[in-house]
Amino acid sequence: MSNTAAANTSATARPDLGPQLQVMWNDSAIWFQTHWLQILIAVAVATGIVLLLYFLRRMGVKLCERDPRHTGWPTVFGRAISKTGSFFIIMAAARLVSGYAQPPAVVMTTIEFLWTVAAVFQAAIWARELILGFIEHRTGAEGYRGEALINAMGIIRLLVTVALFAIALIVVLDNLGVNVTGLVAGLGVGGIAIGLAAQGIFADLFAALSIIFDKPFRRGDKVTYDQTTGVIEAIGLKSTRIRAFTGEERIISNKQLLDKEIQNITNRDHIRIQLVIGVAYETPPEKLEALPDMLTGIVEAANATLARASFEAFGASSVDFALWFDIPGNDWPTAHKIRDAVMIEVLRRFAAEKISIPYPTQTTYTAAPDGTIVMPYPEVQPVRRVDKGEDEE
Structure with a gap:
């Protein structure tokens, strides 16, 4: 009886497709x-x-x-x-x-x-x-x-x-x-x-996609990141590999790389060199006045572009002049050669004009217990002149 009831229930629950197809x-x-x-x-x-x-x-x-x-x-x-x-x-x-x-x-x-x-x-x-x-x-x-x-x-x-x-x-x-x-x-x-x-993995993945689509740098570009300066060797989905100028390979996660400032120096059109030149206070004013023109001529003779050659400040031991000039391109070895040539020419012209670059100097004074100043050198006894007559006596 139970089997018959179950069969009837199953037949009722299962739709009969025969009449529908017919x-x-x-x-x-x-x-x-x-x-x-x-x-x-x-x-x-x-x-x-x-x-x-x-x-x-x-x-x-x-x-x-x-x-x-x-x-x-x-x-x-x-x-x-x-x-x-x-x-x-x-x-x-x-x-x-x-x-x-x-x-x-x-x-x-x-x-x-x-x-x-x-x-x-x-x-x-x-x-x-x-x-x-x-x-x-x-x-x-x-x-x-x-x-x-x-x-x-x-x-x-x-x-x-x-x-x-x-x-x-x-x-x-x-x-x-x-x-x-x-x-x-x-x-x-x-x-x-x-x-x-997987938020860490997705963060690096989306950072990699940002690098690929936004193109802040490419493989082969020279970049400066934090304390690292080198060449991009590979851009992966998790990390980027940078060959540092010091030789080692540095691997940085893409998210960390994009969280900080990146300087792409591949496409820079010039390199700026900044020098501060100190001149002795004893230099005559007319020579100090002619110094910017002298520095300008030195820079132009080195095939560089002058950005600034002017008085900077009164230093502790010297009158300071700022010399800024731009070297076309992005080749640092070439820039260093021009910078060295400019510095040597400055020394040569200063020697010819008798303009000295002073060493930093400092004098220390010591006070005695009673507050009087103790001289940093021994006191020289006064020389008393002795007449001939006195000497004979």
């Missing part, structure tokens, strides 16, 4: 018999639409082949068009002619469902190709290539694909009448948990 078959047969002319016309129009969409997809491939750089906008749109699927093409044609053919309600519902699935996922594919194409266009516009970009594009493709197809799946389920509130909440909580667990 009804669909009968309605379709009647539809074919009464609307055969409209069906033939709709099939002919749908065939033309399919051929047109296939032609457009082929034109997308041609656009990709015509772009020699493979990173321009023709390639971006051409690649998106070439990713149009055959299922979407067929369902688009069926949906466009279904209204004219006037199919039965069950057939129309099936066409609308399949069209929704095809359109949503095809839109996700198009969006993915456009996003990735835009990123490649930005990075390839200035010829940026390298292993880091390839690895970054692989991760970006994975993240974009997962995000877009998750949204597409939710949209399809929502159109089917499924309550997606719990699914959306679960995906949000899962994303937050993953983000918190």
Whole structure:
């Protein structure tokens, strides 16, 4: 008795598809018999639409082949068009002619469902190709290539694909009448948990993407970071390697690298040298007055550009003059040679003009207990002159 009841319950819970298929078959047969002319016309129009969409997809491939750089906008749109699927093409044609053919309600519902699935996922594919194409266009516009970009594009493709197809799946389920509130909440909580667990990795990853897209520096650039000056050897997804001028390789995480000021000295158009020259206070005023012109002539003779040659301050042991000049280019060895030539010429001209650069001097005075000053050198006894007569006595 219990087995019979269970069997009846199972039969009641499981829908019987036989009558539904029979009804669909009968309605379709009647539809074919009464609307055969409209069906033939709709099939002919749908065939033309399919051929047109296939032609457009082929034109997308041609656009990709015509772009020699493979990173321009023709390639971006051409690649998106070439990713149009055959299922979407067929369902688009069926949906466009279904209204004219006037199919039965069950057939129309099936066409609308399949069209929704095809359109949503095809839109996700198009969006993915456009996003990735835009990123490649930005990075390839200035010829940026390298292993880091390839690895970054692989991760970006994975993240974009997962995000877009998750949204597409939710949209399809929502159109089917499924309550997606719990699914959306679960995906949000899962994303937050993953983000918190791997926040350090994601921070360095997004920092690497910022370096690749914003291009504060590239491989081979000379940079100054914190106390390190060197050449960029590699930009990875986790860290950047810098070959310091002192020889060692320094590995710095991308997030830490972007948190501080970075000086990119590769594209600098000049190097500024700043010198402070002290002249003795005993130098005559007319020579001090002529000193800026003398320094200007020395700088110009060395093929450098004068920025400043003027009085700076009254120093502790000297009258200080500031000499600033710019050397074209960014080659420090060349700049050092010109700087050395300028300094030697300054010494030569000062020697010829009898202008001295004094040593720093300082005199210390000591006070006795009673407050009187103790001289830093012994007192010299006065010399008393002795007359000849006194000496004889």
